[in-house]
Amino acid sequence: MKLSELRIASLEFAFSAALPIGAWFILLSPDAASGMPFLQSAGSFLAHAFTGADVSPTMRVHYILLTVLPLQLLLLSVMTWRQASLTGQCRFWCIYLGWVATVIAIALFYWPSAIASALATYHAGKRTVI
Structure with a gap:
């Protein structure tokens, strides 16, 4: 079974939430x-x-910011998984919130979360029509 780009993005968003949750x-x-x-x-x-x-x-x-980051990443994970089920495309707000989460992770110096969030945002926006 092949995973769609949005499902991969959803898993990457969930993975990137692990570090801030572990910090808490x-x-x-x-x-x-x-x-x-x-x-x-x-x-x-x-x-x-x-x-x-x-x-x-x-x-x-x-x-x-440490409180907002995992909540935002988990919300993005759920929403991109849902978008993959419904339309197969991610909307502009999903990509925008993904970049905001990446910037927050960089500001907090959580580089693994920032990298995973950036990759997830890339995969979410790969085939998106804005």
Whole structure:
């Protein structure tokens, strides 16, 4: 069975979301010495990262972009898979959001995600009529 370009793009978008999701998993996992349960530790970290007074604006923007990136990549994965089932073509917004996700990944220095997202955007737009 041959995969279409959009299905390949969908799988690449899903793959590129793995690194930011893994980063969140590491950030939210509790410290072994703290002895706190997982949810309490995760809630404490999230409260500190997004509302803490001592967190710099640069770090806050980093955490916001780190939140947006995997959500956007997973949404693109689902939407390109759906477009492959329906029309076989990807619309302009799909390509545009793919490049935005690539730029966000580059800004966060997540190069494997940026490369996979750029390849996915290329495959999504390969046979697209805008």
